[in-house]
Structures are given as structure tokens and as C-alpha cells.
Amino acid sequence: MKSSPEAGRSPAKIIVAGSRGVGKTTFVGSVSDTDPITVEAATDIGRITLHPDLVLYLFGTSEAPQSGFGGALGAVVLVDARRIEDAFATISYFEDGGFDVPFLVAVNMFDGELRYELDELREALAVRPDVPLTTCDARDPASTAKTLQELVSYTMNGGGSDHTSPPELPG
Numbered sequence: 001m002k003s004s005p006e007a008g009r010s011p012a013k014i015i016v017a018g019s020r021g022v023g024k025t026t027f028v029g030s031v032s033d034t035d036p037i038t039v040e041a042a043t044d045i046g047r048i049t050l051h052p053d054l055v056l057y058l059f060g061t062s063e064a065p066q067s068g069f070g071g072a073l074g075a076v077v078l079v080d081a082r083r084i085e086d087a088f089a090t091i092s093y094f095e096d097g098g099f100d101v102p103f104l105v106a107v108n109m110f111d112g113e114l115r116y117e118l119d120e121l122r123e124a125l126a127v128r129p130d131v132p133l134t135t136c137d138a139r140d141p142a143s144t145a146k147t148l149q150e151l152v153s154y155t156m157n158g159g160g161s162d163h164t165s166p167p168e169l170p171g
């Protein structure tokens, strides 16, 4: 039987991307209802029930997102605050529409202080002005939940210039 427990509703998927060791498994684990399942090296699946009718599946990966991620709502690109430059490849992948979903960039703080202002980081990482840039603590469920919330509201508001909201209708 393939019927899902969510009775006909297709669960929403969110991708958690980023280079090796940025905290993807930690992020997915801290926000999930259950321990993340590692399906293969560096790919995690977690699940969070925001509401009985709203289940989010989280896919943590450092590979280019695969076909199974199709229909994803959006992506969190995690950045290690101590190794900012490692994030270039992933950010440009999403910016160039390699995987066409709205995304935000979250700098995982690893306890440290951010050495740069977010504005400076945005410039250094060449993150478009319309893409949200934020910080998080991947180990803290409240922090990861807030990051997901931000992504979901960004997505609902059009998710950047490539996904502009429809023109206002008269009346």
C-alpha cells in the first residue's frame, strides 16, 4: 500500500543545502519530529508536523539537488560562518536557477561572532538583494524553526524576482 498517512495531501518539501560540514544534518535533526534518516552519505531526511494538515519534509544534501526534490517549496542554503567562501558554489547554483526554487541564505554561527555585518556578507557572497540573508544556530530548534518560517513566508510572498507575484487585478 502506497497511501500516505496525510490522506491525499502532498507534503511540502524543503531542501537544506550547503557544502560539507556546514551543519545540514544538525539543522534537519534539530527541527524534525524524529531523528533524521540518513539515506546515503550526506543526505538526510527529516520531518516536521507544523499542523496535522501541514507536514514538511526536510532534505539535507550537499550534492546538487536531485530529481526527487522536484516540487520543493524552497531551499535553505546553510553557510558556515567560519568558512564563508565555501558557500559560493551552492549560492550561485541556486541563484543561476540550477534548481528553480526560492531560497534563503542562513549563516550557521557555530557559537562564534559574525566577523562581518550581514550587509558585507551579502556583498561578499554576491547574494541578490531580494534573497533573504539571516543567521541561525543549527542546533537550536527555535532558531531552525524561525529560519524555516522565514523561508515559508518568503515563498508565500513570491520568493524573489524570478517568482514575482501576479499583477494586482482591478476591483
Ligand SMILES: Nc1nc2c(ncn2[C@@H]2O[C@H](COP(=O)(O)OP(=O)(O)OP(=O)(O)O)[C@@H](O)[C@H]2O)c(=O)[nH]1
Binding pocket: 018, 019, 020, 021, 022, 023, 024, 025, 026, 027, 041, 042, 043, 060, 062, 108, 109, 110, 111, 137, 138, 139
Ligand atoms: N558548535 C557548533 N557545532 C555545530 C553547529 N552545527 C553543527 N555543528 C557540528 O559541526 C559538525 C558538522 O555538522 P553536520 O550537521 O554533520 O554537518 P553536515 O552539513 O551535515 O555535514 P556533511 O553531511 O558531512 O556535509 C558536527 O560535529 C556538528 O555537531 C553549531 O551551530 N555549533
Ligand SMILES: [Mg+2]
Binding pocket: 024, 025, 026, 042, 043, 044, 060
Ligand atoms: Mg550531514
